[in-house]
């Protein structure tokens with residue numbers, strides 16, 4: 741397992757519509773292990789393959805940040821098939837460190853997800869997990885959470901982000 745380099749806001753690879761995972765391979769298994777390690781290291785709830793420069797429809801979610809293996813979820817070619825309700829809450833992204841903004845998301849989502857062996861399952865997430873599903877699946881479509889805001893707010897966030905980066 742290795743912590744991989746996380747690409748950040750402004751990198752064109754975060755804007756790509758990723759391609760579906762085909763056959764499961766040892767390389768993909770290693771990528772999943774690395775994503776989990778990278779996410780835990782950065783104290784994130786989830787991380788998607790495009791964030792480490794791999795444009796595949798693959799992401800991991802671990803609401804326990806490595807504390808409880810039972811909570812690990814591997815998303816493969818996931819698709820939101822239904823959503824319900826709404827929630828307001830702060831959202832952040834490992835690719836946009838230091839920026840947390842309140843964003844509306846569905847309260848509950850149903851996800852069609854492929855398992856490693858090629859079979860399909862349906863996952864249901866509420867509250868934080870629903871938010872994580874939406875956020876990670878957006879990454880696979882080339883969308884960041886800041887893309888939900890209008891141009892004015894996005895520009896303000898970008899300026900704040902660039903300023904913080906310059907100070908780091």
Ligand code: NI
Nearest residue numbers: 832833834835
């Ligand atoms: Ni993110």
